[in-house]
Amino acid sequence: MQATVTDxxxxxxxxxxxxxLDADTAPKLHxxxxxxxxRPVPRIVVDLSALNFCDSVGLSAFITAKQVITARGGWLSFAGANHFLVDLLDTVGLSRYFAIFPEVDDAIAAAQI
Known part of the structure; x- marks a missing residue:
């Protein structure tokens, strides 16, 4: 897994x-x-458009981060997930827990409302 952060x-x-994103690469995500x-109030959009695979270890990293972020008044959302990831999030019930947007700009715009 490769990762970049832009503000x-x-x-x-x-x-x-x-x-x-699997057991081998999850420590990097953590x-x-x-x-x-x-950050004082973490606001994070995770761009999944180039992520091909995610297992339960990767999902758990997002769940843990979201719990901390929510407690600190921030948010974490997903953008650009492929069909595999959307189906995975639906299957495990996380599509109700995370906001999922088609594009990064959509996620950022939704946060301004």
């Missing part, structure tokens, strides 16, 4: 993931999310 506006970070959680 949009002054208060939203976009975490773009590519490749495969480290990236830990850094983003250091």
């Amino acid at each position: 949009h506006r002054t208060d939203v970070a976009v975490l773009r993931l590519s490749g495969e 480290d990236l999310l830990a850094d983003l959680l250091e």
Whole structure:
């Protein structure tokens, strides 16, 4: 898995993931999310458009981060998920827990409302 973080506006970070998120690469995601959680009010859009695969270990990293983010008044949403990831999130019931948007710009715009 490769990952990059870019800032949009002054208060939203976009975490773009590519490749495969699994037990081998989840520690890297944990480290990236830990850094983003250091922000005063974390607001994170995870761009999944180039992520090909995610297993339960990857999902658990997002769940843990969301719990911390919500407690600190921030939010975490997904954008650009492929059909596999959308089906996975639906199957495990996380589509009700995470906001999922077609594009990163949609997620950022929704946060301004």
